[in-house]
Amino acid sequence: MTFRTQASITWLLCACCFASIASMRACDTLLPAIGAEFAASTGEAARTVYTFAIAYGVFQLCFGPLGDRYGKLRIIALCALACVIGNGLAFLAAGLDQLVLARILSGACAAGIFPLAMAWIGDNVPYETRQTVLARLVGASVTGVLAGQWLSGLIAQWSDWRHTFLALAAAFLGAGGLLLKAALDGSRQRHAAAPALPARQALREILASPTARSILTVTSIEGALAFGALAFIPSALQRHHDVSLSMAGGIAACYGIGGFVYARLAARLLRSLGEPGLALLGGLMLCAGFVSLAYAPTLALTPLACALAGFGFYGLHNTLQTQATQMAPAARGMAMSLFACVLFLGQSVGVMAAAWVADHGRDTWVFALAGAGLLALSLEVARRTRARQQHA
The missing domain is CATH 1.20.1250.20 (MFS general substrate transporter like domains)
Structure with a gap:
């Protein structure tokens, strides 16, 4: 794998990680707006936050073996594209229960992105420079936290809270689609020695x-x-x-x-x-x-x-x-x-x-x-x- 190809895939992984963490934090600022939309209390609206977190935690161990068996980039890309569906359903949700189910789907699929991105870097980047490359994922995740909490509030203030999920779906579609194209190109993947x-x-x-x-x-x-x-x-x-x-x-x-x-x-x-x-x-x-x-x-x-x-x-x-x-x-x-x-x-x-x-x-x-x-x-x-x- 050339340095340019490795760098391109690393940036796509950063984009996927950014979208996954932004999705995790997107509802933090939206709780009052969601509660007002569905005539629910803030505590009831908070189901959109903690159900995502539970699904994200429970499904962590499901995607690791899949990545080892079928290819980490491919599984990451498919998880990102599945998040398009989850966020699209959140955009279309007609009730709080439907929104919560959409968030559970998004959390379960997002769980496969960050750990497998770190694993791919472990497979393809020498240990001497690995921490520097992993720090880029850290930067992407931090930016995702800030974007999820801040931009969702801006979108809700100037437009409609549902458009937050539309923006997230677009981000997942772009990053996941490009990464899937790279994953399907066998010449762009370097398999682990063992x-x-x-x-x-x-x-x-x-x-x-x-x-x-x-x-x-x-x-x-x-x-x-x-x-x-x-x-x-x-x-x-x-x-x-x-x-x-x-x-x-x-x-x-x-x-x-x-x-x-x-x-x-x-x-x-x-x-x-x-x-x-x-x-x-x-x-x-x-x-x-x-x-x-x-x-x-x-x-x-x-x-x-x-x-x-x-x-x-x-x-x-x-x-x-x-x-x-x-x-x-x-x-x-x-x-x-x-x-x-x-x-x-x-x-x-x-x-x-x-x-x-x-x-x-x-x-x-x-x-x-x-x-x-x-x-x-x-x-x-x-x-x-x-x-x-x-x-x-």
Whole structure:
């Protein structure tokens, strides 16, 4: 595969990942409009958010083996094209139940995009430059979060909330169609050196590996701490600084801006610090950001605190992503789907645990505990990475 071809496919993968993450976050801002359309409360309209998330998490493990067996690019492209149907049905929904079913379909199909994109990069990009390429997917996902939350609000304000799903369908159609064309061209694919393992055998081998178990365990804890705290940023800003919900959401979005800055600087940082140093830097910035959010004396400091936390999270997580691509070279689709699954499960547990802490103590504890825990986690990741490199 030529460099130009690899770069073209990478950008198409970024486009598919952008659309999938934008689709995940598209209803966040639309809940009042959806509720008004269907005479439902905001809580009832929120079914469009959490049913998508449940489907996205449940179906993670389904697409990994399919990608290993039939080709990762082909499965990603078909998932993207299936999302066209899901978003088209959302555009046409005549009732809230129909919209929820359309969102479930979209979430189930979107689940196959990001993990298999990471797996394809693992198959086709040398390890030395893999983290830099994976950082482009990080940038695409962060941009998708911002677009899903911000542009959907603009579309709803100036047109109709349904047009958000029409725009998403168009994005999936363009990216998925071009990627399918590339996937069907056999000369554009480079298969992994090792043959794909049967799904059950692959899962057993991954879980039998101490290195894989370590990465998966750390990733689940990372998801619990980081996303458990992230979920409470807007409410904490409202409670402690008396800001509007829209301003609180805008400040929280600086978390994504920090991630976008990281994606732009990833190659330079990796050359300067190496994997252990980048993981440690991520933990330090996560700790600084979350502890600052817990005890920020003025509102002016909170956007910077969110940006620091976002930069740090993606620095640490991108390191774990890169290491996860080596967990099972003969079954990277399964490995990356499992990686995404434990991250999702960690998020769910983290939000529930953070809610309990906030209800039984103070929400500042959520951020302080997350910052300290993530710093300790990054120290362990840096130590293990350094030890593995010395023994390589």
